[in-house]
Amino acid sequence: MWNDDQVDERVPARQFMSAHRLEAFSDGVMAVIITITALSIKVPQGTTPHALGHVVPVLLVYVLSFTYVGIYWNNHHHLLRNTERISGAVMWANLGLLFWLSLIPVLTEWMGTNYRHTEPAVCYGVAALAAAVSYWVLVRAIIAANPQSTVAASIGDDRKGLMSILLYGLAVAGAFLTPYIAYALFATVSVMWIVPDRRLVT
Numbered sequence: 284m285w286n287d288d289q290v291d292e293r294v295p296a297r298q299f300m301s302a303h304r305l306e307a308f309s310d311g312v313m314a315v316i317i318t319i320t321a322l323s324i325k326v327p328q329g330t331t332p333h334a335l336g337h338v339v340p341v342l343l344v345y346v347l348s349f350t351y352v353g354i355y356w357n358n359h360h361h362l363l364r365n366t367e368r369i370s371g372a373v374m375w376a377n378l379g380l381l382f383w384l385s386l387i388p389v390l391t392e393w394m395g396t397n398y399r400h401t402e403p404a405v406c407y408g409v410a411a412l413a414a415a416v417s418y419w420v421l422v423r424a425i426i427a428a429n430p431q432s433t434v435a436a437s438i439g440d441d442r443k444g445l446m447s448i449l450l451y452g453l454a455v456a457g458a459f460l461t462p463y464i465a466y467a468l469f470a471t472v473s474v475m476w477i478v479p480d481r482r483l484v485t
Contacts, residue, residue, distance in 0.1 A: 341395030404462035
């Protein structure tokens with residue numbers, strides 16, 4: 284039985300989806316996610332410092348989410364630019380990543396307006412954790428479909444990706460003590476990835 288995650292050299296390359304098509308679709312989805320997230324920022328109800336203070340938490344969470352999605356977009360771009368064949372497993376793994384990222388707009392507004400509470404931070408952390416796992420699965424699916432590719436040669440054991448998963452897991456657990464632990468760990472992961480993955484940048 285042929286496993287879709289494996290590459291059979293007898294299968295013509297035209298039977299595999301183009302990486303450019305997948306990248307274009309993903310770019311569109313991520314652009315919509317960022318746009319909807321921006322719309323969660325409300326106009327201050329007044330012009331006093333007190334009125335501005337009410338929107339600062341939402342703005343800070345928006346900056347975090349914008350950076351978060353931007354990092355995925357940047358690294359996703361470099362990942363697919365080094366990919367030739369897109370299998371069915373890659374497509375589903377990519378959809379899994381986009382699903383979890385699509386929850387960011389509503390979670391951003393919820394966490395921004397309730398930043399002192401545990402539940403929004405936990406839910407944001409679960410979505411972030413699931414997205415990190417989905418990205419790791421996506422990388423593995425791409426390697427399975429392109430065993431001789433730059434991705435396969437460069438990623439290795441992917442300690443950086445696994446470290447991100449660990450930190451997001453700790454953020455979810457820490458949020459039950461205080462959401463500020465989760466915020467610190469969210470920011471830490473963002474700093475880790477703010478520079479594109481040097482293993483894939485060409």
